[in-house]
Amino acid sequence: RQALAGFLVLPDTTNMRGRFLIGQGAALPLALLVVAITLATGTDGMLRLLLFTVALIIYMYVGLIIPRKPLVAAQQRAQRLRLLVPSFISYVRVSIEGYDAPRALLERYVERPNPRKADMQEVVRDALRLQGLRRLTPFVALREVAHDRGCQELRDVAEQLAQAEHDGTNPLESLAAFEKMVEIILRDEFQRMLKRRQLYLMIIAGICLIIGILGTILYVMTRGGTLLF
Numbered sequence: 001r002q003a004l005a006g007f008l009v010l011p012d013t014t015n016m017r018g019r020f021l022i023g024q025g026a027a028l029p030l031a032l033l034v035v036a037i038t039l040a041t042g043t044d045g046m047l048r049l050l051l052f053t054v055a056l057i058i059y060m061y062v063g064l065i066i067p068r069k070p071l072v073a074a075q076q077r078a079q080r081l082r083l084l085v086p087s088f089i090s091y092v093r094v095s096i097e098g099y100d101a102p103r104a105l106l107e108r109y110v111e112r113p114n115p116r117k118a119d120m121q122e123v124v125r126d127a128l129r130l131q132g133l134r135r136l137t138p139f140v141a142l143r144e145v146a147h148d149r150g151c152q153e154l155r156d157v158a159e160q161l162a163q164a165e166h167d168g169t170n171p172l173e174s175l176a177a178f179e180k181m182v183e184i185i186l187r188d189e190f191q192r193m194l195k196r197r198q199l200y201l202m203i204i205a206g207i208c209l210i211i212g213i214l215g216t217i218l219y220v221m222t223r224g225g226t227l228l229f
Contacts, residue, residue, distance in 0.1 A: 019067035027063030031055040078150040089179040102138035
C-alpha cells in the first residue's frame with residue numbers, strides 16, 4: 001500500500017525497537033574505543049575530560065539521537081499538519097458552500113504548490129492517488145491517508161467528511177464547530193509554549209547572573225584584587 005499510494009507510514013514499535021538495538025550496538029563500541037584510547041595513552045587533565053565528553057557525545061548521538069530520527073520527523077510532520085487543519089477546514093467549508101464536488105475541491109487545493117501548505121497538499125495528493133487506485137470516494141480516500149499521518153485532528157476532519165459523504169448530509173455545521181475547537185486547542189498550546197519559554201529564559205538569565213557574580217568575586221579575590229588595591 002505504501003508503494004502504490006505514497007503513504008507515509010509512522011514508525012511502528014518493532015521498527016523503533018530494532019533501530020534502538022542497532023544504535024546501541026554501534027554506539028557502545030565507539031564510545032568504549034575512545035575511552036580505551038584515553039586510558040591507554042595515559043592522558044590526564046583537561047584533555048582527558050574532553051575525550052570522555054567526546055565519548056559520551058558519540059554514545060548519545062549514535063545510540064539515541066539517530067535511532068529516534070524517524071519518530072521525531074513523524075511527530076514534527078504531525079504538528080505541522082495540526083497547524084494547517086483550521087485553514088484546511090475553512091477551505092473545505094467555502095468550497096462546499098460553493099457547491100463544489102469533493103474531488104474538484106481536493107484537486108483545486110493542490111493546483112498551486114504552496115510551501116506553507118506542503119504537508120497538507122501532500123496528504124491531498126496521496127488521497128487523490130489512492131482514489132484512482134482503489135476506486136474510493138474522495139473523502140473516504142482522504143480518511144484512509146489521514147489515518148497514517150499521526151495527526152488526530154486531521155483524522156477527525158476526514159472522518160466527518162467521509163461520514164457526511166456516505167450519508168449525503170451537509171457537514172458545514174460540524175466542521176465549523178470543530179474548527180473553533182481546534183483553534184482554541186492550538187491557542188492554548190501556543191500560550192503554554194510561551195510560558196515555558198519565559199520560564200526557561202528566566203532560569204538561564206538567573207544562572208548567567210550567578211555565574212557572573214561568582215566570576216567577579218573570584219577575580220577580585222585573586223589576581224584582580226592586586227589591580228584594585
